[in-house]
Amino acid sequence: MTDNLLFTVEDHVATITFNRPEKLNAATPAMSKAIVEATEECNRNDQIRCVILTGAGAKAFCAGSDIAELDSYATPWDFRNRTDYCDAIHHLLKPSIAAVNGYALGGGLETALSCDIRIASSNAKFAAPEIKLGWIGGGGMAAFLAHSIGMSNAAMMIMTGDTIDAARALAWGLVSDVVAPEALMERARTLAGTIASRAPIAAETAKLNLRAAFSMPLDKAMQYERDLQTICFATEDAQEGRAAFKEKRAPVFRRR
Incomplete structure (x- = not known):
């Protein structure tokens, strides 16, 4: 430095x-x-x-x-x-x-x-x-x-x-x-x-998705977004988010 x-x-x-x-x-x-x-x-x-x-x-x-x-x-x-x-x-x-x-x-x-x-x-x-x-x-x-x-x-x-x-x-x-x-x-x-405070993997994935939106044709960008959504959906953080919603509490995200 x-x-x-x-x-x-x-x-x-x-x-x-x-x-x-x-x-x-x-x-x-x-x-x-x-x-x-x-x-x-x-x-x-x-x-x-x-x-x-x-x-x-x-x-x-x-x-x-x-x-x-x-x-x-x-x-x-x-x-x-x-x-x-x-x-x-x-x-x-x-x-x-x-x-x-x-x-x-x-x-x-x-x-x-x-x-x-x-x-x-x-x-x-x-x-x-x-x-x-x-x-x-x-x-x-x-x-x-x-x-x-x-x-x-x-x-x-x-x-x-x-x-x-x-x-x-x-x-x-x-x-x-x-x-x-x-x-x-x-x-x-x-x-x-x-x-x-948001789910870290989802935030990083959202960044990737936004970059792709500018560099891909629309149909490819939409397909890529669905794939990224599926990856996020499979994370422990997404499970935590769903559980927290059902239990009416704030989620605790761990970047997993």
Whole structure:
């Protein structure tokens, strides 16, 4: 790990915090490596049921990769094969929430888009500014934005590089909720706590199902969903859920 990335676990919820506020939480190669390590821990630790991503300070969630570090790659091929923090977040097995405080730019926006749910503070701003520097995003920017906000809105963001505010992000469907800055982490933790209280295997399966819904033809996606439902139905947690319903009590899920 690195001091520029914080990782905590409490009540089945892991929180990963970009901790470089003096640089708008821009990610360095060392931070990317640390994010990979943190996500691997989230994936293998059965006590973690939901993951929150956020940034330290009030100004930024993450401003993407530190531009000053990009010239450290010896060749374009080295850059192509770099350790990528957006990929690590995208490959989380557990449900994930981006709590966006301030700027989410470039790779920071891709990080938020890689999460399953995005909530934002009212001072949040979003942009895909790479075009202003001569390149485009490489962490799924076009695909994620097109799925989230539609082709025209995605084109506007990617082709201009201009920022949108939290209100527009909410109207476009980029985020699910906008709250006051001081209420952001409380909202994220409450939401994460709710997800963590649900059957863990079902929550992870729901994540797989949602991903499939975007990448499969409708008939195949529906067949896959039925198969996933059958797998969940056969778990001990599903038996516990049915028993708890009959006995009029809260279920106790054990990820089995």
